[in-house]
Amino acid sequence: KPEGRGVYRRVDGAVYDGEWKAGEREGRGVERYANGNGYNGEWKAGKREGRGVYRWADGAVYDGEFKAGKIEGRGVIRYASGDVYEGEWKAGLFEGHGVYRHADGDVVSGFYKHDADVGEGGRVAMQYAAGDVYEGEYNWLGLYEGRGVMRYANGYVYEGEFKADKMEGRGVYRYADSDVYDGEWKAGKREGRGVYRYPDGDVYDGEWKAGKREGRGVYRWASG
Incomplete structure (x- = not known):
């Protein structure tokens, strides 16, 4: 069985260069995959375990702990977009306390909890530095996705x-001035069908596009 230091080339294009024990990758080693991803760090019983750095072909980089081949423990991931998450992980997903720094300067901190009902994401309560609070579902990239509540400062x-x-x-x-919109949204703007109730009692019920009334609709004035 392989023991000590060696290079292994797999038929799928992956190449491992590192230490072996009893025929398994164990110790320190580098593995490069055919899809452009790569891992440099510790191994145990043939799986990534311990401390290591994983680089994706799209530019994302994770530096932290692994367990049984997955990201688990504490670590930092830097996305190609400039976003950074630093905190706890479990089975390759955000879980536990963490801080997410967006490239635009927003900083949020909170507690992530994976939930199988929302796929490779979970539920989170996040506090923005500016005072905004989000509670709800998120996806595996840490982005808000699914159902949630955002309370702005x-x-x-x-x-x-x-x-x-x-x-x-x-x-x-x-809205703080008592306006209420109940309807459809797209990319952060009112789009589709929706009802807008104004503080003076006026009501618009109809179509929207890019945040403005557009298409067919009915406008009822409080005056009758």
């Missing part, structure tokens, strides 16, 4: 569906 509240961190799907947005 200025008093606005959105409750509904999200996709890739933006309001998308069905949701209710309550």
Whole structure:
């Protein structure tokens, strides 16, 4: 059985260069995959375990702990977009306490909890540095996706569906001045069908596009 140091080339194109024990990758080693990804770190019983760095072909880099071949423990991932997550992981997903720093300067901290009902994501309660609070579902990239509630520091509240961190799907947005929009969203803007209730009693029920009334609709004035 392989023991000591050696190079192994697999038929799928992967190449391992590192230490072996009793025929398994164990110790320190580097493995490069055919898809452009690569791992440099510790191994145990043929799997990534211990401390290591995993690089994706798209530019994302994870530096931290692994267990049984998956990201688990504490670690930092830097995405190609410039976003950074630092915190706890379990089975390759955010789980536990963590801080997510967005490339645009937003910093959020909170507690992630994986939930099989929402796929490779989970539920989270996040506090932004500016005072905004998000509670709801997220995907494996840490983006808000699914159902959630965002409470803004200025008093606005959105409750509904999200996709890739933006309001998308069905949701209710309550403004601090008592305006309420209940309807469809796309890429963070009112789009589709929806009802907007103004603080003076006026109501618009109809179509929207890019955040503005557009298409067919009915506008009822409080005056009658």
